[in-house]
Amino acid sequence: MGCSKNLVDSERLMRQLDAAGCTVMHDARLDEAPAVVINTCGFIHDARQESVDMILQCIEAKKKGVIEHLFVTGCLSELYKKELEQEAPEVDRYFGARHLEEIIRSLSGDYRYDIRNERIITTPAHYAYLKIAEGCNRTCAFCSIPHIRGPHVSTPIEDLLSEAKFLAGKGVKELLVISQDITYYGLDLYKKQMLPELLSQLCDIEGVNRIRLHYAYPNRFPIEIVEMMQRERKICRYLDIPVQHISDKLLKKMRRLISGNEIIALIEKIRGIIPDMALRTTLITGHPGETDREFAKLVDFVEQTRFDRLGVFTYSHEEHTYAAKHYRDSIPKKVKQQRADHIMAIQQRISEEKNRQKIGKTFTVLIDRVEGDFYAGRTEYDSPDVDTEVLIPRNNAVLEIGKFYPVVIYDAAAYDLYGRVADGVANE
Numbered sequence: 001m002g003c004s005k006n007l008v009d010s011e012r013l014m015r016q017l018d019a020a021g022c023t024v025m026h027d028a029r030l031d032e033a034p035a036v037v038i039n040t041c042g043f044i045h046d047a048r049q050e051s052v053d054m055i056l057q058c059i060e061a062k063k064k065g066v067i068e069h070l071f072v073t074g075c076l077s078e079l080y081k082k083e084l085e086q087e088a089p090e091v092d093r094y095f096g097a098r099h100l101e102e103i104i105r106s107l108s109g110d111y112r113y114d115i116r117n118e119r120i121i122t123t124p125a126h127y128a129y130l131k132i133a134e135g136c137n138r139t140c141a142f143c144s145i146p147h148i149r150g151p152h153v154s155t156p157i158e159d160l161l162s163e164a165k166f167l168a169g170k171g172v173k174e175l176l177v178i179s180q181d182i183t184y185y186g187l188d189l190y191k192k193q194m195l196p197e198l199l200s201q202l203c204d205i206e207g208v209n210r211i212r213l214h215y216a217y218p219n220r221f222p223i224e225i226v227e228m229m230q231r232e233r234k235i236c237r238y239l240d241i242p243v244q245h246i247s248d249k250l251l252k253k254m255r256r257l258i259s260g261n262e263i264i265a266l267i268e269k270i271r272g273i274i275p276d277m278a279l280r281t282t283l284i285t286g287h288p289g290e291t292d293r294e295f296a297k298l299v300d301f302v303e304q305t306r307f308d309r310l311g312v313f314t315y316s317h318e319e320h321t322y323a324a325k326h327y328r329d330s331i332p333k334k335v336k337q338q339r340a341d342h343i344m345a346i347q348q349r350i351s352e353e354k355n356r357q358k359i360g361k362t363f364t365v366l367i368d369r370v371e372g373d374f375y376a377g378r379t380e381y382d383s384p385d386v387d388t389e390v391l392i393p394r395n396n397a398v399l400e401i402g403k404f405y406p407v408v409i410y411d412a413a414a415y416d417l418y419g420r421v422a423d424g425v426a427n428e
Contacts, residue, residue, distance in 0.1 A: 001038065001039060001040050001041045001047070001050060001051045001054060001074065001076075002039070002040070002041025002042075002043065002047055002051075002074065002075065003041065003043070004129045004176070004178055004214075005129075005131055005178055005179070005180070006039055006041060006074060006075070007122065007123075007129060008119070008129050008130075008131040008178075009039060009074070009097075009100065010026070010039045010122070011119035011120055011121060011122055012100060012116075012118075012119050013037065013039070013073075013100060013103060013104070014026065014119070014120040014122075015115060015118045015119050015120045016100075016104045016108070016111060016112055016115070017104070017107060017108050018120060019112050019115055020104070020107075020108030020109055020110075020112075021108070022107075022108055024120065026120070026122040027122075030057075030058065030061045030066055030067055031061075031066050031067075033067070034067060034068040034069065035067065035068060035069040035070075035071070035107075036058050036061075036067050036069070036070050036071070037071045037072075037073060037103075037107075038051070038054055038055060038058060038070075038071070038072050038073070038074070039073050039074040040054075040055070040072060040073065040074035040075060040076035040077055041074065041075050041076060042074070042075035042076035042077075042078065042079045042080070042097075042144070042148060043075065043144065043145070043148075043318075044313070044316040044318065045316050045318075046316075048076055051074070051076045052076070055070075055072060055084075055088060055091065056088070058070050059088060059090045059091070062090055063090070069092050070090065070091050070092055071091065071092055071093050071094075071095065071103070071106075071107065072084065072091050072093075072094050072095070073094070073095040073096070073097070073099070073103055074095075074097050075097045075148045075149070077094040077095060077096060077097075078096040078097035078098070078148050078149075079144070079147075079148060079319070079320070081094045081096065093106060097148055097149055098134070098149065098150060116159070117159050117162040117163040117166055118163075118166050119163075119166075119167075121167070121170060121172070123384070124368055124369065124401065124402065125170065125171045125172070125402060126171060126172060126173045126174060126366065126368075126401070126402030127172060127173065127174035127175075127176065127210075127366075127368075127384060128167045128170075128172045128174075128175065128176070129175075129176045129178050130160065130163065130164060130167070130175045130176065130177050130178065130202075131155070131178050131179055132154065132155055132160055132177055132178070132179045132182060132185050132195075132198065133152055133153060133154045133155060133179035133180070133181075133182075133184065133185055134149060134150070134152075134153045134155075134179070135149040135150040135151050135152045135153050135180065136149065136151070136152050136180035136181055136184075137151050137152040137181075137184060138180075138181060138184075138217065138257075139255050139322065140244075140254055140255055140256060140322075141253060141254050141255045141287075141321060141322040141323040141326070141327070142244075142254060142284065142287060142315060142316075142318070142321055142322075142323050143318075143321060144318045144319070144320045144321050145180055147320040147321070148320075149180070151188075152180070152181070152184050152187070152188055153188060154184075154185050154186050154187070154188050154189045154190075154194070156189060157194065157197070157198055157201065160198060160202075161201055161202070161205070164202055164205050164208065165205055168205050168206065168207035168208050169207070171207075171402065172207070172208070173207065173208065173209045173210060173366065173402065173404075174208075174209065174210035174211075174212065174366060175202065175208055175210070175211050175212070176212045176214060176383065176384070177199075177202075177211060177212065177213050177214065178214045178215060179215065180215060181215060181216070181217040182195055182213060182214070182215055182216050183195065183216050183217045183220065183221055183222060184217065185198065186198070193220075193222050195222060195225060196222060196224050196225055196228055199211060199225065199228060199232075199235060200228070200232075203232050203234045203235065208234065209234060209404070210234060210236055210366070210380060211234055211235045211236065212235075212236045212238055212380075212383055213225070213235070213236070213238065213239055213240065214240040214383065215240055215242065216239060216240060216241045217241075217242075218241050218242075218243055218256075218258055218262075218263055218266055219256065219257045219258040219262075221241070221266055223269060223270075223273075226239075226269075226270050226273045226274060226277070227273060229274060229277075230273055230274055236278075236380040236381070237274055237276060237277050237278060237380060237381065238277070238278045238280070238380060238381055238382070238383065239270065239277060239278070239279055239280070240280040240281070240383070241266075241279065241280070241281055242281055242282035243263050243281050243282075243283070244256060244282065244283060244284050244287075245260075245283065245284060245287065245290075245294075245298055246260040246263060246264075246297055246298055246301035247260060247290075247294040247297045247298065248260050249289060249294060250287055250289055250290055250294050253287065253288060253289045253323075253327070254284075254287060255322060260297075260301075264301075264305070267279065267305060276381075278308040278309065278380075278381035278382070279307050279308050279309070280307065280308065280309035280310065280311075280383070280386075280387070281307050281309075281310055281311075282310075282311045282312070282313065283298065283302075283310065283311070283312045283313070283343060284312070284313050284314070284315050285298070285312055285313075285314055285315065285336050285339035285340045285343065286314050286315040286331040286333075286335060286336025286339060286340075287315040287323075287331075288315070288323060288327035288328060288329060288330060288331070289327070290315075290331060290339075295339050298343070299342065299343065299346065302343055302346050302347065302350075303346060303350075306350050306354070307347070307350070308351070308354060308381065309351070309382075309386070309387050309388075310343070310344075310347045310350075310351075311386070312340040312343050312344055313340070314333070314336035314337055314339075314340050315329070315331070315336055317329035348414045348415075349414075351388070351414045351415060352412065352413060352414040355388065355412035355413065355414065355415075355416075355417055356412045358409045358412060358417060359409050359410065359411065359412055360408070360409065360410075361408070361409055362406050362407065362408050362409075362422055363379040363380075363381075363390070363406070363407055363409065363419075364379065364380065364404050364405070364406060364407075365377040365378065365379055365390045365392070365404065365405055365406075365407040365419065366378055366402070366403075366404050367392075367399050367400065367401050367402065367403055367404075367405065368384065368389075368401065369401060370394070370401070371391070373393060373394055373395075374391040374392060374393060374394060375391070375392040375394060375399050375401075376389045376390070376391055376392075377389065377390045377392065377405075377407070378390065379417075388415055388416060388417055389415075389416055389417070390407055390409070390416075390417045390418070390419050391416055391417070391418050391419070392405075392407060392418075392419050392420065392421065393420070396420045396421055397420075397421040399421070405421050405422075406421070406422040407419035407420065407421055407422065408420055408421075408422050
């Protein structure tokens with residue numbers, strides 16, 4: 001359950017269980033295995049409820065004899081282990097979010113340190129996430145991740161290179177570099193930001209054709225990364241920088257350590273170096289202190305900045321956060337949602353306008369899957385699951401999943417592009 005960082009944890013768990021002689025399946029039917037492990041999410045209320053619903057569904061299956069053993073791990077049980085043990089004692093055992101070795105020892109014996117950099121990939125075989133750190137040292141008012149996952153801990157470069165080479169050997173062509181804050185990478189281990197050095201070495205790995213960056217904190221953003229993108233075409237011209245808000249008043253209440261003018265200056269600097277950079281961001285509506293005036297500033301910012309991709313969360317008053325201890329959740333849920341819907345309506349128009357500008361242009365597209373009468377793929381400007389896809393009619397050409405093709409865009413919508421394989425590329 002939950003985010004791509006959780007998915008990486010599950011893939012590592014699966015590899016350890018596989019090495020111990022277990023048959024392991026990901027997202028299988030409950031009647032396909034005698035033991036089930038749920039890796040939960042505990043970030044916001046809706047995600048917690050989804051995890052609770054899955055636990056209850058599995059408990060019911062256990063009562064009916066469909067499964068024999070049930071284990072729960074991840075962020076939800078890190079936060080509420082005692083409460084879960086009391087409310088749902090049918091679960092054989094609960095583990096926290098940072099206890100992979102303990103889970104392995106409980107389920108299958110010894111933890112294999114020699115395969116710590118190996119995983120069973122559950123994404124399509126041609127792309128995978130590379131988690132470069134655990135935890136977070138930021139103190140954003142709305143976020144419970146530091147409480148759940150602990151302080152930032154960078155994974156040594158040599159381990160990440162070993163993992164990336166393992167993934168490349170399995171056929172992975174696109175690496176999606178993730179952590180709670182990739183810009184902080186290396187400060188704990190090497191006493192300086194080491195993301196540029198890591199990216200340089202990842203680019204040298206044979207078989208890896210694309211490297212994509214997710215979740216870059218805007219404060220003290222290492223601009224040399226953008227300069228690297230200009231030189232190194234393996235690094236996608238794509239940045240995911242969650243800015244959350246633009247009002248100085250809200251940014252201060254959110255404890256973001258950056259001003260609105262500094263955010264705008266950073267975006268202008270990035271686009272000055274690479275004009276066609278695809279910028280993705282995340283915003284929060286309804287945070288304590290967001291008046292109509294502050295929201296109007298956010299609307300103006302979205303209109304003027306014209307992000308390529310944008311998502312909105314409505315503020316969730318979470319236990320264990322600074323905001324929950326110091327602010328009152330005073331904005332009605334309906335107002336939060338109306339504001340989010342308003343932002344997304346603006347972004348839908350912007351996205352469609354930007355997509356229509358691509359008509360007639362040719363892009364290199366990585367084919368992800370077959371979707372009905374179309375092949376679905378992505379350009380370097382789009383990440384899996386959250387961004388625009390390129391849809392190619394299957395009667396246009398015979399394509400292979402996991403391969404790159406030059407595609408000419410002939411039509412566009414807000415969140416989809418329609419293309420045909422460029423002339424001269426023969427059917428395979």
